[in-house]
Amino acid sequence: MIEIEGLTKRYGEKVAVNNLTFTVRPGLVTGFLGPNGAGKSTTMRMILGLDRPTTGDVRIDGTRYDRLEDPLTYIGALLDAKAVHGGRSAYHHLLCLAQSNGIPASRVGEVLDTVGLKAVARRKAKNFSLGMGQRLGIAGALLGDPRILMFDEPVNGLDPEGIHWIRTLMQTLAAEGRTVFVSSHLMSEMAVTAEHLVVIGQGRLLADTSMADFIRRNSRSYVRVRTPQREQLLDALRTEGITPAGADDGALEVDGVRPEHLGELAARHGIVLHELSPRQASLEEAFMRLTAESVEYHAHTGPASSPPSGQWGAGWRKGS
Numbered sequence: 001m002i003e004i005e006g007l008t009k010r011y012g013e014k015v016a017v018n019n020l021t022f023t024v025r026p027g028l029v030t031g032f033l034g035p036n037g038a039g040k041s042t043t044m045r046m047i048l049g050l051d052r053p054t055t056g057d058v059r060i061d062g063t064r065y066d067r068l069e070d071p072l073t074y075i076g077a078l079l080d081a082k083a084v085h086g087g088r089s090a091y092h093h094l095l096c097l098a099q100s101n102g103i104p105a106s107r108v109g110e111v112l113d114t115v116g117l118k119a120v121a122r123r124k125a126k127n128f129s130l131g132m133g134q135r136l137g138i139a140g141a142l143l144g145d146p147r148i149l150m151f152d153e154p155v156n157g158l159d160p161e162g163i164h165w166i167r168t169l170m171q172t173l174a175a176e177g178r179t180v181f182v183s184s185h186l187m188s189e190m191a192v193t194a195e196h197l198v199v200i201g202q203g204r205l206l207a208d209t210s211m212a213d214f215i216r217r218n219s220r221s222y223v224r225v226r227t228p229q230r231e232q233l234l235d236a237l238r239t240e241g242i243t244p245a246g247a248d249d250g251a252l253e254v255d256g257v258r259p260e261h262l263g264e265l266a267a268r269h270g271i272v273l274h275e276l277s278p279r280q281a282s283l284e285e286a287f288m289r290l291t292a293e294s295v296e297y298h299a300h301t302g303p304a305s306s307p308p309s310g311q312w313g314a315g316w317r318k319g320s
């Protein structure tokens, strides 16, 4: 379990992390989301004792990181896959980590096997592709067989097979009862990997809830109805006091009414339906809606024509 209480980090005037309190629990994958610059990496560095909090406290299974004996056996992390001595082979990189953390050398072969790098174990890390580097970083996190795992953008640079592999790995680790805390900007991937979400914006906690609850609370759900008898359906809906919205393709979008009710209403009026589908926004839409106010930089989303000379960047604004 990772317990964070009143965590704040200032860099001069900049408040990177602002009074965060949340707990990351074992047995499930917890996603850590936030726009660029929200404070995710800073929070993760403080969890690992790599940055000192200005105020507040972090506990790893009840103990501060700097008081853990052989910390890699409590918490394993992938923060920066490039933080590897490039002149060392994958094997030697992991062996050094093992030796300085009281981990038996036999674990090195095991984790190389787990991440699929056994065949290239003697190759120098500087010759590794981005994806291989990610796998080596993940091997380092797994080395001490820790109860807690933390990954910052683990799917960066991984191909679809690699992304599928890391998703399955994280879910397996969580199913074993471990605590898995993972940040990613890849919303579609997060949506199928994490069960719980912690969302921050400008250093503050915006949400700490289940994935399903997060999407439900932060998005519009509606039922999409398509019929060749549009006018009759509109009349039928009106008799029930229901005012639908129109979609671009002629379909109707009905808020706050269950699909069963709409289907039965149509049947009572002898109206043929070609589509009756409950719709819920994606994690990405829910995330964008929740964090719209806390995004540091907004891109101009108008027409892609060039602005008048001297106005490049005028469509960008710094959030307040």
Ligand SMILES: Nc1ncnc2c1ncn2[C@@H]1O[C@H](COP(=O)(O)OP(=O)(O)OP(=O)(O)O)[C@@H](O)[C@H]1O
Binding pocket: 011, 014, 015, 016, 034, 035, 036, 037, 038, 039, 040, 041, 042, 043
């Ligand atoms: N060492 C530092 N000195 C000054 N400011 C810093 C430092 N580290 C981070 N910051 C600032 O703190 C804020 C939070 O940064 P952080 O890297 O934690 O965000 P993030 O959520 O991980 O962003 P991203 O998704 O872009 O990786 C940013 O505004 C960043 O510029």
